[in-house]
Amino acid sequence: MSRPAGSNQLFRSIILLVLCTAVAAGGQPPASLQTRSQVARELSDAFAATAKAAMPAVVSIKIERVVKAQAAPGFGDSNDLNNPFGDDFLRRFFGGRLPQMRAPRRYLERGQGSGFIISKDGYILTNNHVVGNVDRMTVELKDGRKFTDAKVIGADPDTEVALIKIEGDNFPVLPMGDSDKLEIGDWVMAIGNPFGLTETVTVGIVSAVGRSNVHIAAYENFIQTDAAINPGNSGGPLVDLDGRAIGINTAIVSQSGGSMGIGFAIPINMARTIMEQLRKSGKVIRGYLGLYGQDMTPDIAQLLNLKQPRGVLVAQIEKGSPAEQAGLQSGDLILEMNGKEIESYDTFRNQIADMEPGTKVQLLVSTEGKTAERTVTLGERPTEKARAEQPAEESQQTLGVQVRNLTKDIAQQLGYEPGEGVIVVAVSPGSPADNVGIQPGDLIASVNRQTVTSINQFAKMVNQARKGGKVLLLIRRGPLAQFIVVPFE
Structure with missing residues (x-):
């Protein structure tokens, strides 16, 4: 096959390039590739060293609690204040005669979590939902030692921090870092016992800091990470590459029950403040x-x-x-x-x-x-x-609302004072009020920051506000109050 004129030189150049590439492949890799490999090996070595140093202080916590279960007919404990099928409901349903309830059945509920030792005399940080309200607790160390006499020193449901203690001395300790210095993108390592698989290490980065409004605890300032956190990891440490605990793994966002790359850890600086109060008095004063x-x-x-x-x-x-x-x-x-x-x-x-x-x-x-x-x-x-005191969830932007004067009887039933506002009795589906979450029973206390005391005053104020295209309402619901912007249709 003949080649076009002038192509021989190009063909010879391609041959030489292929030969040169082959020689390079058969010898040493390019310097840039060597550099990247070295960086990767160094990072891998850092992960391994961090895990090796931190794991001895990470513990497995197994808990047991006795749970009461109401037998048939299945309405639960009629004396339980949180039970929707209480005595009043049952009497209405059965015409004043309550069905015969069998004696409560007891069964043993088991669970597991993680924690980490913060002092040589056996103080351990973990989560409130791991050790709160338990009947028996077993703490196991990496070296195989088991402690069945662990005591809950104190727990704080409002932050999910708990402090427990095992008896002994010279325990391995995981030092605490400074979570205020964390930056988004920092490498972190989650260590714990997910699904009972002890000494499990996962790696990720800090995805966000200062996360709140995730409705896990009353006081939230979470570190968000994509390091895999699963059931059983709760209470374990989130560790930086210097081998210091910078968080307590606490919760995940999941549709499957397992990790989806969104985990939350309590910042260690916040946990340290709570821990010091629990250690001193067993409670938190705010x-x-x-x-x-x-x-x-x-x-x-x-x-x-x-x-x-x-x-x-x-x-x-x-x-x-x-x-x-x-x-x-x-x-x-x-x-x-x-x-x-x-x-x-x-x-x-x-x-x-x-x-x-x-x-x-x-x-x-x-x-x-x-x-x-x-x-x-x-x-x-x-x-x-x-x-x-947690703020009510934000309402969506977007009135179709029926209101009544707050009479003495209505105010007494709902826990308000007469003249504090007007009460919502109905909301039209799909209306601006409905779209922003206003509900029957809500109290409208002010319109554009002007106190409202009657339905006539309310109507007048709302009509005056139409020129601006939206109105600012102060809504009270039980003990909570919130300003809501309602755009007019």
């Missing part, structure tokens, strides 16, 4: 301000004629609270605390909770456009308030 707030959104900022959405908008003040004593009121905008801008309501709550009762804090507060400093002396938070 600072208390006594207000319900929410993040400022662009829509609310626009309605309030603010240049930008910033700070915490106060929705409700508890009576007799430090916030009320300091003169704070619903509709105030808290811009700064102790000279620093407030990032979010969740961050603000966490910072207040971390302070000791009696601490004085300086708040920069905007009221009706006028800014002033307020000094507040924090109280001690009643434990039952922590979860109730």
Whole structure:
């Protein structure tokens, strides 16, 4: 076969290139490939060294609890306050005669989790949901030692941190790092006992920091990671490449029950603060301000004629609270605390909770456009308030709502005071009110930050607000209050 004129030189060049490549392949790899391989080997060595150093201090925790189960007819314990099929319901259903209930049956529930030793005398950090309300607990170390006398020193459901102790000394210890120095993209390692598979190590990166509103605990500031976390990993450490615990693996987002690359760990700095209080007194004492707030959104900022959405908008003040004593009121905008801008309501709550009762804090507060400093002396938070103070879930943007005056009888039934607002009795499906989550039984306390006391006043205020295309409502539901922007159709 003949080649076109001028192609011989090109053909010879291709042959030489192939030969040169073959010689290179038969000898040493290119320098760039050697460099990349070396980097990979060094990273692999770092993972191996970290795991080897950390694993002796990671423990397996097996728990047992006796659970009562109501036998037939299957309505559960009629004395249980959380049981929807209680005595009142049953009497209505059976015409005043309760069916014969058999004696409760008891069965043994078993579970497992992880933890890690933080002191030579046997203190162990883990999760509240691992060791809370258990009848028996067995802690096993990597070296095979088992302890059936482990004691729960204290547990904090509001952060999911728990502290337990085994008797002995000179235990291997996992040092604690500084979670405040974590950056997105940092390598991390999760160690624990998923599905009972002891000494399991998974690797990933820090996907996010400061995660909140994931509805796992009352106070949230989670590290998010894609290192695989599965059932049984709870309570185990999240470790950095220096072999230091920077988090406590706590929960996952999953549709299958297993890892989907979204795991959450309690930052070790937060856990350390809780641990110190549990170790000292067996309980956690938190600072208390006594207000319900929410993040400022662009829509609310626009309605309030603010240049930008910033700070915490106060929705409700508890009576007799430090916030009320300091003169704070619903509709105030808290811009700064102790000279620093407030990032979010969740961050603000966490910072207040971390302070000791009696601490004085300086708040920069905007009221009706006028800014002033307020000094507040924090109280001690009643434990039952922590979860109730969580902000209600954000409502969607988008009225079709029937309201009634809040009479004395209605107010008494619903736990309100007459004249505090108007009560929602019906919401039309697909209406703006429905779309933003307003429900029958909700109390509308104000319209565009003006107190409403009657249905006529409510209608007038809403009509006046139509010109702006949306209206700002203060909605109360039980102990919670929240401002909601409702766009008109």
